Amino acid sequence: MGFLARGIFVILTLVAALLFQQYRNLTKPVSAPKIELQEYWGTGDADNYTEQTSVEPFELNYDEEVINTLKSKLADFPNLPQPLEGAAFQYGFNADRLREIIDYWRSDYLERWSKRQSYLNQYPQFKTQIQGLDIHFLHVKPKGVRNPKRILPLLMLHGWPGSVREFYEMIPKLTTRSDEKEYVFEVIVPSLPGYGFSEAAAKQGLSPAKIAVIMRNLMARLGFKKYYVHGGDWGSIVGNLMATFFQNEVLGVHLTMCVNSAPIATVKTLIGSLAPSLAVGDEYVSYYYPLTEKFKLIMTETGYMHIQATKPDTIGATLTGNPIGLAAYILEKFSTWTNPAFRELADGGLDQYFTLDMLLDNIMIYYLTDSITTSQRLYSEAFNIRELTKEYDRIPTRVPAACPKFRHELFQQSDWVLQDHYRNILHSKHYENGGHFVAMQFPEILYTDIVQFVNRLYRREDQY
């Protein structure tokens, strides 16, 4: 071997060693941080705070004045420019379609508000104080089941721009006996802090990791020491963090948006781009690749995220007390995130799977509670360097996980990428359809997926 060749050999060896070390660093599990369980998020000084541990019943109860104000706001439709010739939803929410929906909201939906309000009040709701914040939740106990071993507590976590309303169609199925399951669920559906009827933090820093603690404390308040968790969107992120921090409490975690944000996941995603068969069976490659297409779609669909992560109070100020703007801003997501091809449809495909009533119920919750700003602040509490460098997904979780893959979920990772964090993925089905709001779009399918997952875990003998 000549001198040059020897030099090259040394260099290649060093590079290999460096790569190996990098790989070791990337894959080295991190141990869980110490979780502070009683951090205070309310107004003013924590020393002046005494937690009210009572659980108080709650109901929506908006009077005619509120609804009449809303009607008059909706009657004042802005002078929006015509959509560009030939454009449907490619430039954002189509103005013609918006006018139709606002008309329906004002002259049809709101005329039936007392019925809609009763609909929203159909499940028992409560509030209780956790770490300085009034937390709202539905709590639905199963009927006709006495044996506590057959009752499984299930915490269901919504996302943005959703609310507890996302789960209304699923709740009866979950809480009722049926042939496909030997158990029934007792369902707890909280509003995330700053969302809907849950109080918002007064202090900076209420990140998804901190919300995971609040949700855990809510379950503890209700007496649940072990429970299942389902989540979508932020609910997936928070659910994942609960399954990471509280591995002895969470019996199983079912997430429609399983995410591994650890560095190894990026490396594997790139490797998978060169050799997809490593990442996933051939028939499902198109769920994850080609990466350039996925990246383009994500770039096109994350403007809202960029502005919410950086200027939530600005975008919030444009939407608060502005029901028409709120409808455009939120419903755009229900269109494109259900299927990106809906951008080509003049009506945004909104009623292909949803009813306008369902969609408006959800918007009413944002409008009536003036909570859009505080809901958007969550992005800035999550996407900042202080938070992202914590790399929680490098902490492995052994909690049994289900990661269903719905075809049009905006951001999707294969189990091969997920498994460095989720060490125990038990159930992971690919679905040919389904978008981001699958609980409302396909409640039956999502319900079945949850039951199939829990069936693998449930043994009558050893619950609790």
Next chain:
Amino acid sequence: MGFLARGIFVILTLVAALLFQQYRNLTKPVSAPKIELQEYWGTGDADNYTEQTSVEPFELNYDEEVINTLKSKLADFPNLPQPLEGAAFQYGFNADRLREIIDYWRSDYLERWSKRQSYLNQYPQFKTQIQGLDIHFLHVKPKGVRNPKRILPLLMLHGWPGSVREFYEMIPKLTTRSDEKEYVFEVIVPSLPGYGFSEAAAKQGLSPAKIAVIMRNLMARLGFKKYYVHGGDWGSIVGNLMATFFQNEVLGVHLTMCVNSAPIATVKTLIGSLAPSLAVGDEYVSYYYPLTEKFKLIMTETGYMHIQATKPDTIGATLTGNPIGLAAYILEKFSTWTNPAFRELADGGLDQYFTLDMLLDNIMIYYLTDSITTSQRLYSEAFNIRELTKEYDRIPTRVPAACPKFRHELFQQSDWVLQDHYRNILHSKHYENGGHFVAMQFPEILYTDIVQFVNRLYRREDQY
């Protein structure tokens, strides 16, 4: 040389050749495209269109009803959540400050609306039809100067979220005789298509390059065959394209945001990051580097750009007919883009350089014309793959250019990076202060910079 060494040598040679070829590709000038001068942007079929070439006078004339409606909208201040404890403008527009400004707008500014309207009407304004669109402009002729050789036409181009109002303070200085210049300017200040009083395109694709053609045609309509161009923000982009496409018409181009978006500029910016002294004198390095800091700032400040480039009609629907939201959305830019340190101030530093009247004049133009959506569509017409791959900045321009560097301009490139496109930068001063809206912030300084530039070009004998 052993076999391995020989192999390595071959590989290194190939890599060097590839890099050299890449460099050649990156720096190879591209020739100008054929410019279509009569593309039609109006409603319906171009065949049915006959251009009205007359130039009609125009004035703002909003009656009391419009102002009363605005007042009542401003009186309905939304129930915004309190800023997070300790937050000023870091989460976006501060709600307390917004309330103060809205109060001032309603109970002070609007009480004087007829005066403000007269103020806005102080310069002669016109409309004329270009390529299917009614284009609005100020046209201010100098007083007391007879010799046409001493009168230099100057096209002044505003940006987003600005308007013709940006130049009101500067116009008297430009159009009046003074010791420091042997000439005076005849100033033409158009509203960009879709901005303020200029009609918006009905068709897709009205990119900055296409706007450059409209602006050139406006100057031709007014009889100007050769002229100077000044611009900021989009006005810089459009001014640059005019200086690129119409090199025999533009006598000199003065831009507060000179940009070279060609690939070589990125390469040079990265090289400059390693060896800043290549890029710029030591005393100015901090205008451009460290790149990570600049990148972080740009990421933090471009959420609006991301959403406007992808969903302009959605964000537009939240802002149209919504003066309070419009004020928050637009004024945030006047705060942070004037100095990023203003995010730490509870009042956003808005009146450190501006009067609220100036700022509200500008917002009135957006509100009264319902033009926010169409102004935002420009981002989606500019930032799309079809447009970006045209790489117009690879066409060199020999038009004399001035690229002043104001300290807090959000996006800044050194002359070393700019010069592959701008081949004839004559005047390029660094200023220790000054932000994105420098025409309003420091009209005197900007005026002086323009005059210093034009003094280098002006020779009484050979104009025209």
